[in-house]
Amino acid sequence: MIISRLAALALLATPIAITAEPPADSSFSADRFRATVGFLADDLLKGRDTGSEGYEIAARYVASRFAELGLKPGGDDGGWYQRITFQQTDFAETPGQVTITGPGGASQSWTHGTDVLVGLSANEPHLDLSAPLVFVGYGIENKLLGINDYAGLDVKGKIVVTLRGFPQGMPSEEAAHAAATKAQAAQAHGAIGMLSVGTNLTMKTRPWAQMVHFADEPAFAWVGADGKAYDEAPGIRITAALNEPAAQALFAGAPQKLAAIRAMADKAGGRPKGFALKTRARIRSDSVTRRVTSPNIIAILPGSDPKLKAEYVVLSAHLDHIGVTPARPGDKPETDRINNGALDNGAGIATMLEVARAAATAPDKPRRSLIFLASTAEEKGLLGADYYARHPGVPIRAIVGNVDLDMPLLLYPFTDVTAFGADHSTLGPIVAKAVEPMGITLSPDPMPAQTIFVRSDHYMFVKQGVPAVFLATGFANGGDKHWGAFLNGAYHHPDDDMNQKILWDQGARFSEANYRIMRAMADADVPPRWYAKDFFGDTFAPKAEKAKRP
Missing domain, CATH: 3.40.630.10 (Zn peptidases)
Structure with a gap:
């Protein structure tokens, strides 16, 4: 299951509701389940x-x-399996890099895993991209929600800078969907790359150290009939997340300071307006890929x-x-590293x-x-x-x-x-x-x-x-206490086993x-x-x- 350990922090005391339990249907076997x-x-x-x-x-x-x-097989060619080809993309030996050039021409650079996290491109293994920057607020565009953060902005051929997350006070599920489609919105307006910076809330909810912890994990995508790894926004050729020093460099000479933007984002319904920045970015990334197959198993009644x-x-x-x-440094030979699930x-x-x-x-x-x-x-x-x-x-x-x-x-x-x-x-x-x-x-x-x-x-x-x-x-x-203990303990850990x-x-x-x-x-x-x-x-x-x- 994909879920943040921080979900455990959301668990609140829940009133205990005990009801009489009728006998379980005998066709459902605890022994068979086990x-x-x-x-x-x-x-x-x-x-x-x-x-x-x-x-x-x-x-x-x-x-x-x-x-x-x-049951009847529901997979490919009358079989049980729908076999899928996946592409695994890993970082190459040369680390990714983000360079920010200020309005006066001076440049600062950061390598992946420090104060920048450079994204992986499934279909472009060698990228060296340079373009002007435009701040686009949260970078959300959705007609049903009545939001267009791109109104009045020209981002064609440029790299957009977005705030992570979504405006406070929005319905969480609708907002999460809108936030997940930021790359598609940027692509629709002609942008070629996307950088993200944290709000006060997102930096508290997901600290930079936690983001860095998962920074080197490979990216996966299924491969389509055209032989390419599927990408919902291929026009956004490269992405990166920025921590404080790099984020501040983006806003050098800007008409509004990052601190003021974050203060506005802290307010319920706060949606900072976008504007062209006076800086530009160069982002470099090298990756290697390999392909694996794995099946869905499908049956029909x-x-x-x-x-x-x-x-x-x-x-x-x-x-x-x-x-x-x-294996981690210091692990003993008998250390359990199998995540049994x-x-x-x-x-x-x-x-x-x-x-x-x-x-x-x-x-x-x-x-x-x-x-x-x-x-x-x-x-x-x-x-x-x-x-x-x-x-x-x-x-x-x-x-x-x-x-x-x-x-x-x-x-x-x-x-x-x-x-x-x-x-x-x-x-x-x-x-x-x-x-x-x-x-x-x-x-x-x-x-x-x-x-x-x-x-x-x-x-x-x-x-x-x-x-x-x-x-x-x-x-x-x-249940709330058990969920909290599990998410902060055995979840995605070798302890999620039969013991x-x-x-x-x-x-x-x-x-x-x-x-x-x-x-x-x-x-x-x-x-x-x-x-x-x-x-x-x-x-x-x-x-x-x-x-x-x-």
Whole structure:
């Protein structure tokens, strides 16, 4: 799962909500759930990294389980796998560099990993780019939000300078989407590069030291039919993030000082206006690439209704994890460096397989068809789900809904669930009604500032116009404390293994809840629908039939 450890800071005390729990459906087995997670989290799979042998073993295991259930293959050429080619881009031996030339002609330079972090270009391994600079505020342009930070600015052939983050007071999920599309906005106006500087809030939320810690990680992208690594904004040829000394150099001689800009950004709704800077930047970067392949694993259970079986409900969970942590100086020979990923996301895959078993063996089959997607490269940027949503084996408009399962925390008896994104479509009430007979409640997003809705696999379906939610165990009954401890401890760490005190009966319970949700989606006369005038529905499915918001 891709989530900041800082999310743990957002966990607040939550009232304990204890309800009577009816006996779990006997078709959902705690022992079988544990066996699945145990296999996927075994040291022999070495953390299931994308492109690794361990991941390939896990993929074959999941495919064999699908076959055992009599499901139909939904991958390429009638098989279980949708094999994807990925490009891995790493920094070359020569470090990247940013040079800022002031209005008087004097220059200052910084190398990557100091006070600048130079981005990697997937399709241009050798870059040496120089251009004038234009400050564009937050760099957001979105008609539905009524924001155009480029109004009156000429950035064609120039490098834009943006503030990181988004204006305070905006709805967090809508704002997160707008912030994630800054490169596309810059490209649309003819810019060729993009530099970012922090606001007081973003520098506090994500300190520079934390950014530097991840600075040398490789970049991944899936490779398209044209043989090129996919890039949503290829016109933005290079990017870089700047720390304080370099950021101050950008604004030398500017009509407004950076401190004043940040003060305005601190205010609710504060949106600093852009202007041409009196400086220019030269950015150099060298990279090397290699290509690996890794498959999504896809199975289909055909629907039973002659008409509705042409519509599909997708249950997804990522199969990959982060592999083996490189040895550090001082590590002892017995140091555990394998990131087993028991909860992240062996537990999500186990849930999906339990739901698939229940659906395949039910005497009354679901009316709509079900697609079970075990995705790859989630930890590399939601890439496997993105590729599938763009290249599904069925028409994308035939996919009517998606529920994603990522890292259910099974360390406490959960009494509620959170469906991130439930406010945007009828999936919210569908989930609430489906789990109510189990004594489980649907709780609102407990950490909206973390914008989880736009940071998990289901969002790749949202971007293709499909109503979707990411389902997680909730914060009631002590869940908030367990989430906080996990995110600051075992998350993305070798301790996420079978030695944790995982409550396997809660895995069976979570599976039953998801089966009920899937059946509700599959059997309803009307498929899930976006709410009218919802930002995401209007952005990605403007012509789809909408539901009235309750």
